[in-house]
Amino acid sequence: MPSSSRAARKVAIVGISLSDCGRVDGPTPYALHALAARRALADSGLARESIDGFASAGLGTLAPIEVAEYLGLRPRWVDSTSVGGATWEVMAAHAADAIAAGHADAVLLVYGSTARADIRAGRRTAGLSFGGRGPLQFEVPYGHTLIAKYAMAARRHMHEYGTTLEQLASVAVQARANAAANPEAMFREPITVDDVLDGPLVADPFTKLHCCIRSDGGCAVLLAAEEYVADTASTPVWILGTGEHVSHATMSEWDDFTVSPAAVSGRLAFERAGLTPAEMDIAEIYDAFTYMTLVTLEDLGFCAKGEGGPFVEKGRISRTGELPVNTDGGGLSACHPGMRGLFLLVEAVRQLRGEAGGHQVHLPDGGPPRLAVASGTGGWFCSSGTVVLGRD
Template structure:
């Protein structure tokens, strides 16, 4: 079977966030998903009546597409509830492009919501049964941070990566967040602050860890021909790739190499570009090690060189490679699954709508999602009209 050529066949025509930060105990995840969906559709000049493809994942809702469709009054003819953690939404973009290109739907809505911060400590988070079998339970891990700390320690041992390298990632994210009025934390941060922060799971401190916030996001996708008639400049999907090798961190083949090495090659090949062509990079930075690992595995530097690569402000405002220009999961928002927000920021950078953090002349942007404990990896390459 020959798959359709997806390069440039579909485009993002609307993006939006819901209220972010801490929305309070009277708000619910599905409400934030709906709020973001309404705003993204309005930006696209469309309504829920136009939506015939629904793609969503909400933590704690096993049948999220049914819930969201009911809540929004949508009767989709194509539904995708793929749930592979934080990378789900970039996976949804890939699947939406396939569905639109093959005629399974015409307008795809990708949406997400979470009240992770407001739920914390308020009795709303029910503990689910343990996932069995668990090969790690005897060691009493504290997921997900234990797994990421393990990968961090191995990278440090194998390649000489230092805690200062990790701190560079956190500081760069905070500098971008300072330019983003929607970012949850915007106060100045120094390398010394990160190094002095409370250790949570060695070698990761509180400032090596992502935020816990509320928030939702939505992305609207349609065919390229229709996109050109809508209000916003189309942001085309040029390439996408997915890969996963393991679920449990103890089953990861190499703690320093992720399946992004495969997902990125698939995305670059489809797009006909390489990392040298990318103007801005939006990564899933649940922990500071993520940014270093993914810059290596996505081909921006060699394996083991990520620590040196991010040093000296290279990925911060004014640096050679803008990374996580919204402030990322470390400083902008992280409502449990972050993967829809790289798509939103990449779209705005290509459109030239990122305000004080806007990078000049952005034609191609990369958005990368991570799910589980460095498990599911999904890469998307987006471009403006000049990229076709």
């Protein structure tokens, strides 16, 4: 077995998986965690005993202890960071740091949710309550919901930079086009800009198709030290750089509605990787709403601030465009069971390995992408985690 005493080791993602996703009415969230974990371990080719680190959030009274117990794991390194949709990129950064420093050798990140099935069965409601006794209580009387906060930010971007509803709608259209080639995507029927614009209004300016779908599903990612790579069954994908940042919780403390915390997490990740946005072949970006994709592309540096609207037009971010974004269809069309950030890492690794099947991206030389960035956003642009990945 590799020694855990060495410092500054390189770290690779050596196993990935999805559980059953989409409409999953039978299994519990724990069962989806277990299914994803088993599949990721099988994908890696490593023994279960290799796992000495574990990260999970969103399930259990004592997360991640309760989930680790369910999986039969007794890890010596754990993380239960919970910062919304950015959780998994932040956890991946923490895990990579721990492995590099020798505090763990192989860390499993796993997530599972039956959000759609629970609502259908009456086990939970569709709404999210952000109030209580903390600072957020002062926004409750004004009816601020999660979607309303995103909608306000989108309207500010439209006011500041002339971003149009058609440009935002094109994000949803291209996500659906990507999903059409992905047999695992929940919604695959093509849509048009007019379909998005003519849909029922949810929170101005968002109609239904500006918003993510609600699904069930889980996934897992296994990170390991470089010494393990020779024993793995799949092509390793290396962690090249990471960054994390938090911004605000209350809207009144957000300095600029047109700037997300990805402006910091992305800069840090690219600097630490020694790479630039222009060198990325694909981008997997959290897309609970169309505006998230647009503003995150700006803040990661793929275009200048205020130029996100023109940047996403004319198929540029489709699977066959200049910068393929959310190649599986994203949260807008493929799968969104809650905190989607871990799915971004799974899809990025699939693409870099060349294992994405019908929705595989090909470089001009015919090969799979070599470099990818995955950037998760939590809350209402409250947190961001960014990870740069590479085949080399």
